[in-house]
Amino acid sequence: xxxxPISHSLSPAIHHAFAAQVNLPVTYTRSLTSLGQFRxxxxxxxxxxGMGANVTVPFKEQxxxxxxxxxxxxxxxxxVNTLVATGCGQLLGDNTDGIxxxxxxxxxxxxxxxxxxxxxxxxxxxxxxxxxxLLAQQVSQIIIANRTLTRAQALAAQFAAxxxxxxxxxxxxxxxxxxxPGALVLQATSAGLHGQVLPIRLHELAKAGCFYxxxxxxxxxxxxxxxxxxxxAQVFDGLSMLVEQAAAAFQLWHPDAxxxxxxVLAQIRAQL
Ligand code: ATR
Numbered sequence: 001x002x003x004x005p006i007s008h009s010l011s012p013a014i015h016h017a018f019a020a021q022v023n024l025p026v027t028y029t030r031s032l033t034s035l036g037q038f039r040x041x042x043x044x045x046x047x048x049x050g051m052g053a054n055v056t057v058p059f060k061e062q063x064x065x066x067x068x069x070x071x072x073x074x075x076x077x078x079x080v081n082t083l084v085a086t087g088c089g090q091l092l093g094d095n096t097d098g099i100x101x102x103x104x105x106x107x108x109x110x111x112x113x114x115x116x117x118x119x120x121x122x123x124x125x126x127x128x129x130x131x132x133x134l135l136a137q138q139v140s141q142i143i144i145a146n147r148t149l150t151r152a153q154a155l156a157a158q159f160a161a162x163x164x165x166x167x168x169x170x171x172x173x174x175x176x177x178x179x180x181p182g183a184l185v186l187q188a189t190s191a192g193l194h195g196q197v198l199p200i201r202l203h204e205l206a207k208a209g210c211f212y213x214x215x216x217x218x219x220x221x222x223x224x225x226x227x228x229x230x231x232x233a234q235v236f237d238g239l240s241m242l243v244e245q246a247a248a249a250f251q252l253w254h255p256d257a258x259x260x261x262x263x264v265l266a267q268i269r270a271q272l
Contacts, residue, residue: 002055002236004030014243052085060095067092077095077097077128097245101250104212108265119145127155141169144170146171156200188214194263200226210234213236
C-alpha cells in the first residue's frame with residue numbers, strides 16, 4: 001500500500017488475515033512515498049510484478065489520475081484507493097471506500113439504509129468517496145454538514161445530477177444542522193485526528209439513531225464520546241469500514257475469494 005503516514009497501518013494485517021482464510025500466498029507491504037515521487041513509486045512497483053496496490057491519503061486523487069481505466073464509482077469519487085494490474089502495463093483504478101462503508105453498516109452495525117436519512121459530517125475526500133454508494137442504497141435524504149459551507153454546497157452540487165428521484169440532498173454548516181429523528185450520522189472529517197470535536201448542537205445530535213465515526217482507535221474517538229454523551233443509542237467506529245473496504249479490494253485482486261470479514265474484524269479489533 002502507498003500512503004503517508006502508514007507506519008501504523010492495519011492493512012497488511014487485514015490482508016494477510018484474508019489471505020490465510022483462503023489459503024493464498026499474499027505478500028502485502030507498506031511503501032511510504034511523497035507527492036512528487038508517487039507516480040514513479042507506483043510504476044516501479046507494478047513493473048516489478050506487483051498485482052495490486054491500495055493507496056491512502058493524500059494520494060487517492062493522484063492514483064485516480066494515474067490509472068489507465070477507472071470504475072464508475074472511482075470516477076464519481078474522483079479518487080482511487082485500489083489499483084489492479086490488468087496486463088500490458090495497464091492499471092484499473094477503483095474506490096472501495098463507499099462500498100466498504102455500506103457493507104460495514106449492513107453487516108456489522110445492522111443498519112437499514114433504504115429510506116433512511118443520512119447526515120454526512122465533512123465535505124472532503126472521505127465524504128466524497130462514500131456519497132455515490134450511499135445514494136445507490138435509495139436513502140431518503142443526505143445532508144452534508146461542514147465547517148466551510150461552500151465546500152458542502154460544492155460537494156452537493158457535484159452529485160446533483162446523479163440524484164435518484166426519491167432522494168434529497170442538502171448542504172449546511174454545523175450551526176444550522178437539524179438532524180432528522182433516527183438519522184444515521186456519519187463522521188467523515190479529519191477533526192478527530194487533531195483531537196477536536198465538531199460543533200454540532202448536542203440536542204440535535206441526540207436525535208440521531210446511529211452515529212458512525214469513519215475514524216477508529218483503541219478507544220472511543222472524541223466524536224463517539226460526544227454522541228454517547230448525547231444519548232445516541234448506537235455508536236460505532238470505522239474499523240468495520242476499514243476491514244470491508246480491504247475485503248472489496250482483496251476480491252478485486254482475487255475474484256473467487258469468499259471472505260469472512262466478521263472474523264477478521266474481531267481479530268484486528270483485538271490487536272488495537
Ligand atoms: P479527507 O480527504 O480526509 O476528507 P480533506 O479533503 O482535507 O481530507 O477534508 C477534511 C474534512 O475535515 C473537511 O470537511 C474539513 O472541513 P473544512 O472543509 O471546513 O476544512 C474537516 N475538518 C478538518 N478539521 C476540522 C475541524 N477542526 N473542525 C471541523 N471540521 C474539520
